[in-house]
Amino acid sequence: MPVFWTSVGDFLAMGGYGVYVWGAYGVTTLAVLAEVMALRGRARRSGPLTRRADEAHRS
Amino acid sequence: MATSTAARSMLFRYASPATFYPLAGRLWPWFAAAAVVLALAGLAIGLLVAPTDATQGDAYRIIFIHVPAAWMSMFIYLVMAFYAVLTLGFNTRLSAMMMRSLAPTGAMFTFVALWTGALWGKPTWGTWWVWDARLTSELILFFLYLGFIALQSAIDDTRRADRAGALVALVGAVNVPIIYFSVKWWNTLHQGASVSLTRAPSMARDMLLGMLLMAIACWMYSIAVALVRVRALIVERERDAAWLREAGAAD
Numbered sequence: 069m070p071v072f073w074t075s076v077g078d079f080l081a082m083g084g085y086g087v088y089v090w091g092a093y094g095v096t097t098l099a100v101l102a103e104v105m106a107l108r109g110r111a112r113r114s115g116p117l118t119r120r121a122d123e124a125h126r127s
Numbered sequence: 128m129a130t131s132t133a134a135r136s137m138l139f140r141y142a143s144p145a146t147f148y149p150l151a152g153r154l155w156p157w158f159a160a161a162a163v164v165l166a167l168a169g170l171a172i173g174l175l176v177a178p179t180d181a182t183q184g185d186a187y188r189i190i191f192i193h194v195p196a197a198w199m200s201m202f203i204y205l206v207m208a209f210y211a212v213l214t215l216g217f218n219t220r221l222s223a224m225m226m227r228s229l230a231p232t233g234a235m236f237t238f239v240a241l242w243t244g245a246l247w248g249k250p251t252w253g254t255w256w257v258w259d260a261r262l263t264s265e266l267i268l269f270f271l272y273l274g275f276i277a278l279q280s281a282i283d284d285t286r287r288a289d290r291a292g293a294l295v296a297l298v299g300a301v302n303v304p305i306i307y308f309s310v311k312w313w314n315t316l317h318q319g320a321s322v323s324l325t326r327a328p329s330m331a332r333d334m335l336l337g338m339l340l341m342a343i344a345c346w347m348y349s350i351a352v353a354l355v356r357v358r359a360l361i362v363e364r365e366r367d368a369a370w371l372r373e374a375g376a377a378d
Binding site for chain 2: 070071072073079082084085088089092093095096099100102106107110111117118120121122124
């Protein structure tokens with residue numbers, strides 16, 4: 069499948085809608101990252117319990 | 128007959144937090160990997176390959192996240208309502224935990240749907256926001272998620288929190304068909320569905336492919352995140368249960 073854009077500048081400009089398109093994709097990326105980081109923090113806090121639970125099933 | 132009994136006994140087996148815990152642990156990395164691969168493919172097609180839309184220009188590229196996020200926001204709420212029925216009807220522990228585990232992800236997708244919708248609306252409609260039926264009911268969905276989460280954390284007694292949350296999930300589910308059909312029932316500024324099960328989609332092939340890839344990626348992401356969160360919930364809630372206590376005694 070051929071790439072639609074002819075230059076990186078065109079791609080970033082998004083036909084003049086760059087602010088809207090990248091604003092949408094940027095904030096979505098932040099929202100997903102925030103959720104993943106929050107989950108990692110939670111897993112770390114319950115770390116000893118998680119290890120114990122994982123071991124309970126390995127044995 | 129024999130297979131249905133076997134299937135049912137397996138279902139009950141995995142309805143126990145202690146047995147679901149390791150299953151979720153084995154499954155989530157696969158869903159996470161699928162989400163990453165599908166999202167990269169969907170983004171490549173949506174942002175790099177798909178042509179500019181004739182009427183909306185490149186602002187339309189926002190739909191590659193907006194539409195899958197909006198679908199997910201509604202679908203997750205329905206799944207929560209399904210678990211709410213199990214929680215209220217059978218008092219099962221895992222269903223309440225699944226319900227709770229899905230809410231933050233649902234809220235996240237609802238926020239993304241609203242945010243990307245505003246950024247699409249400004250260049251296309253000339254306004255960030257209108258109080259039309261589609262937008263207003265989606266905003267109500269966002270508040271339902273937030274209300275559910277707030278209620279769950281406000282009630283200390285886990286069982287009572289589960290039942291109160293299940294009630295909110297169940298009553299709030301009425302809002303989902305209102306969101307979905309709002310563009311048909313009322314004369315909204317929001318456009319009608321571009322993709323439906325009953326007729327051919329009104330989109331170019333690459334646009335549709337990009338959107339479907341992103342939609343499946345959102346599904347995979349939601350499942351992965353819900354499984355990880357339910358594992359955290361299981362260890363937090365079951366810390367005094369025998370299967371976890373025995374494992375601790377072995378240390």
